Amino acid sequence: MIANAYELIVYILTLFRVYEPLLNVFQALGAEYVLRIIIVLVEIAVLFVFVLLTVMFLTWMERKVVAMVQSRYGPMVTGPRGLLQPVMDGVKLIGKEDIIPAKADRWIFTLAPFIVFIPALLVFIPLPFGESLIISDLRVGLLYIIAISAISPIAILLAGWASNNKYSLMGAMRAVAQDISYTIPLALAAIAVVLLTGSLSMVDIVNAQGGAWFGVIPQWFIFIQPLGFILFLIASIAEMGRIPFDFQESESELVAGFFTEYSGMKFAMFFLAEYAHLFAVSGIVVTLFLGGWTGPVLPFIPVQITSLVYFLIKTYAVIFFAMWLRDTVPRVRIDQLLNLGWKIMVPLALLNLLVTGFLVTAGVMV
Amino acid sequence: METDELIINMGPVHPSTHGVLRFKLRMDGEIIKECTPVLGYLHRGTEKLGEMKTYLQFIPYTDRLDYISAMPNNYAFVKAVEELAGIEVPLRAEYIRVITMELNRVVNHLVSIGSLLMDLGAATMIMWGFRERENALQLYEMLCGARMTFNYIKPGGVREDIPEGFIPKLNEFIKDMEKRIEDYEQLINTNEIFMMRMKNIGVISAEDAINYGMTGPTLRGSGVNYDLRKVEPYSIYRDIDFKVCVRRECDSYARYMVRIDEMKECLYILRQVVDTMPEAKIVSNPKYGIAPMTGAPSAVMPYFPRIFTPPAGEVYSRIEAPKGELGFYVVSDGTTKPYRVKIRSPSFCNLTAIPGMVVGLKIPDLIAAFGTIDVVLGDVDR
Numbered sequence: 035m036i037a038n039a040y041e042l043i044v045y046i047l048t049l050f051r052v053y054e055p056l057l058n059v060f061q062a063l064g065a066e067y068v069l070r071i072i073i074v075l076v077e078i079a080v081l082f083v084f085v086l087l088t089v090m091f092l093t094w095m096e097r098k099v100v101a102m103v104q105s106r107y108g109p110m111v112t113g114p115r116g117l118l119q120p121v122m123d124g125v126k127l128i129g130k131e132d133i134i135p136a137k138a139d140r141w142i143f144t145l146a147p148f149i150v151f152i153p154a155l156l157v158f159i160p161l162p163f164g165e166s167l168i169i170s171d172l173r174v175g176l177l178y179i180i181a182i183s184a185i186s187p188i189a190i191l192l193a194g195w196a197s198n199n200k201y202s203l204m205g206a207m208r209a210v211a212q213d214i215s216y217t218i219p220l221a222l223a224a225i226a227v228v229l230l231t232g233s234l235s236m237v238d239i240v241n242a243q244g245g246a247w248f249g250v251i252p253q254w255f256i257f258i259q260p261l262g263f264i265l266f267l268i269a270s271i272a273e274m275g276r277i278p279f280d281f282q283e284s285e286s287e288l289v290a291g292f293f294t295e296y297s298g299m300k301f302a303m304f305f306l307a308e309y310a311h312l313f314a315v316s317g318i319v320v321t322l323f324l325g326g327w328t329g330p331v332l333p334f335i336p337v338q339i340t341s342l343v344y345f346l347i348k349t350y351a352v353i354f355f356a357m358w359l360r361d362t363v364p365r366v367r368i369d370q371l372l373n374l375g376w377k378i379m380v381p382l383a384l385l386n387l388l389v390t391g392f393l394v395t396a397g398v399m400v
Numbered sequence: 401m402e403t404d405e406l407i408i409n410m411g412p413v414h415p416s417t418h419g420v421l422r423f424k425l426r427m428d429g430e431i432i433k434e435c436t437p438v439l440g441y442l443h444r445g446t447e448k449l450g451e452m453k454t455y456l457q458f459i460p461y462t463d464r465l466d467y468i469s470a471m472p473n474n475y476a477f478v479k480a481v482e483e484l485a486g487i488e489v490p491l492r493a494e495y496i497r498v499i500t501m502e503l504n505r506v507v508n509h510l511v512s513i514g515s516l517l518m519d520l521g522a523a524t525m526i527m528w529g530f531r532e533r534e535n536a537l538q539l540y541e542m543l544c545g546a547r548m549t550f551n552y553i554k555p556g557g558v559r560e561d562i563p564e565g566f567i568p569k570l571n572e573f574i575k576d577m578e579k580r581i582e583d584y585e586q587l588i589n590t591n592e593i594f595m596m597r598m599k600n601i602g603v604i605s606a607e608d609a610i611n612y613g614m615t616g617p618t619l620r621g622s623g624v625n626y627d628l629r630k631v632e633p634y635s636i637y638r639d640i641d642f643k644v645c646v647r648r649e650c651d652s653y654a655r656y657m658v659r660i661d662e663m664k665e666c667l668y669i670l671r672q673v674v675d676t677m678p679e680a681k682i683v684s685n686p687k688y689g690i691a692p693m694t695g696a697p698s699a700v701m702p703y704f705p706r707i708f709t710p711p712a713g714e715v716y717s718r719i720e721a722p723k724g725e726l727g728f729y730v731v732s733d734g735t736t737k738p739y740r741v742k743i744r745s746p747s748f749c750n751l752t753a754i755p756g757m758v759v760g761l762k763i764p765d766l767i768a769a770f771g772t773i774d775v776v777l778g779d780v781d782r
Contacts, residue, residue, distance in 0.1 A: 100523070103524055104523070104524050104527035104528065105527065105528070105531055106527060200406060200408055201408075204430075277521050277522075278521065278593055280521065361522075361523065361524045362522070362524065362587070363521075363522060363591060363593050363594075364517060364520035364521045364522040364591065364593050364594050364597060365520060365521030365522075365593070365597075365764075366593050366596060366597070367596070367597060367762060367764045367765070368430060368762070368764070369430075369762070370596055370597075
């Protein structure tokens with residue numbers, strides 16, 4: 035049983051008979067930990083590249099989905115079907131002048147994009163992409179994810195404040211109000227899942243959904259927790275700040291919300307963080323409610339590969355749903371959003387938690 | 401809690417003020433305390449130009465007023481000139497004019513609803529609206545070579561007869577549009593979020609609306625059954641069967657629904673006009689004789705009065721443009737140029753109602769209310 039990506043790398047190296055000689059070399063030097071560090075760095079590099087490529091793909095996919103709904107083609111010129119469009123966008127954004135407004139708070143203004151971007155990557159650490167494809171199976175994985183996601187409102191507030199622009203500030207205030215009021219139903223819906231599994235570890239949550247009823251219907255938590263799933267999905271979309279809940283940047287009201295004053299790579303950081311967040315949240319939805327990477331085991335193909343494919347298929351389905359939603363519905367108003375959060379979603383999430391608690395204690399759901 | 405009031409300048413460069421309108425907003429947090437529209441960023445002195453140009457030269461300038469729906473502008477001015485000079489218009493020309501104007505009403509409402517929905521955050525509708533608008537613009541291109549600024553309607557008729565293949569294409573457009581409107585309704589009408597955003601937002605009572613001088617769909621959304629095509633029928637509207645679309649809710653949703661209903665009614669009118677269109681002369685002028693019914697532009701053009709001197713006098717002529725009552729007050733002193741041209745534009749009068757509508761609401765509501773007022777800045781600042 036390979037527990038995480040570190041062990042997987044060691045396993046692969048052993049398979050090719052390189053691990054033993056390498057270990058011997060480093061042991062002879064008395065620096066075994068260097069090898070460990072190198073392997074961890076490789077892990078992180080792979081994750082980083084994977085996430086960045088995914089983000090680039092997602093920006094392309096978003097355009098294509100929007101175009102599909104709106105009966106257009108979307109990007110077509112750069113590369114086959116416009117696939118290289120994200121690269122061109124990156125080149126363009128790097129080429130842009132990096133403007134810092136004269137009256138902005140220079141340090142905070144520069145710092146904010148990084149504070150947004152780094153948590154967006156850190157979220158992926160306890161997220162299982164597949165069987166044993168996980169950086170670290172934290173025992174508090176879910177708590178870690180919710181905690182890390184809660185950093186971004188701070189950064190948004192910093193960005194809005196430092197820009198010294200009325201629209202930015204209003205966008206930031208809205209974003210923070212929204213984030214706070216939706217993290218609560220999000221966490222409450224997630225706790226119901228934790229009650230079912232008795233563990234905060236993402237791997238345990240996936241494993242708990244591995245079976246099947248009557249050998250056909252997968253034991254995903256979406257079937258046991260339909261209300262929880264809906265609440266979690268809505269809260270995640272609100273937390274991501276996508277239409278219909280995209281106040282932080284509602285362009286028709288606040289020009290561009292908290293990143294009105296940002297340009298060039300700093301703007302790109304917000305953009306990348308947004309899509310990384312989209313991917314992460316979709317992955318979390320899949321892990322909590324849609325069985326994570328579980329799926330039929332195929333012969334001759336390593337389970338690591340099939341499980342990764344299953345995970346990606348499910349995640350992209352959720353992402354597609356979010357994109358589809360964005361093209362279909364208008365945006366709600368900020369007070370309506372807060373009403374929905376506090377007056378409807380929090381009570382419903384509490385009710386869901388209560389019922390789940392009862393049923394688990396009574397032994398109906400295990 | 402004691403908080404400062406915030407002054408926000410929304411516009412003139414802002415994504416949802418559609419051009420160069422500027423709102424000066426006094427905000428208490430998210431609540432609008434006072435809203436002052438600041439106009440004049442697109443002022444081009446069109447009325448003064450009217451005094452400098454001859455009657456025919458001024459027609460292209462009317463295209464630039466409400467550039468979304470230029471055909472009714474053409475017509476409104478030409479109608480004033482015709483009334484001033486007492487020119488008879490052949491029936492076929494009137495039919496063609498009504499086709500172009502009703503088509504333009506559809507185009508206008510497509511753009512209006514599309515941009516409203518885009519401001520509310522649903523970008524799909526504007527793409528769909530522009531897709532259908534493109535078909536209509538191609539029809540215009542067939543008709544007069546231009547897509548937005550037509551200069552097509554002339555005193556005594558229209559510039560050219562409709563080309564071959566126009567009517568089948570128009571029929572196709574009507575058939576297509578009927579299906580598309582159903583699509584729009586499915587997408588938007590009963591969308592819970594859309595209703596939340598629109599219902600009871602930007603309420604203006606019928607009395608206030610009349611006092612502000614609001615006209616068009618914005619007035620009819622307040623439950624006033626007033627349509628110049630019925631009240632003071634011009635052209636061939638007397639013989640056309642159509643109903644005036646009225647909603648009684650007085651809010652943004654009602655104004656939106658009036659536009660959707662009006663589009664359907666336009667298609668109904670277009671169908672009738674196409675079916676009953678007579679084969680006859682397209683242009684007439686007492687001085688220059690009757691132009692042939694068909695023929696290349698070069699064959700028709702000489703029959704237009706080039707230099708044109710209506711008798712001294714004054715006239716106020718008004719029509720139901722897509723946005724409301726469009727009136728031209730033209731004073732002639734018996735020379736080739738008007739002595740005075742005053743334009744009563746619907747956008748300007750409708751816009752005046754905005755400050756009263758939005759006090760106590762939030763910025764997103766201002767966007768929703770402003771979107772349903774349907775303002776084109778070229779029409780506001782003349």
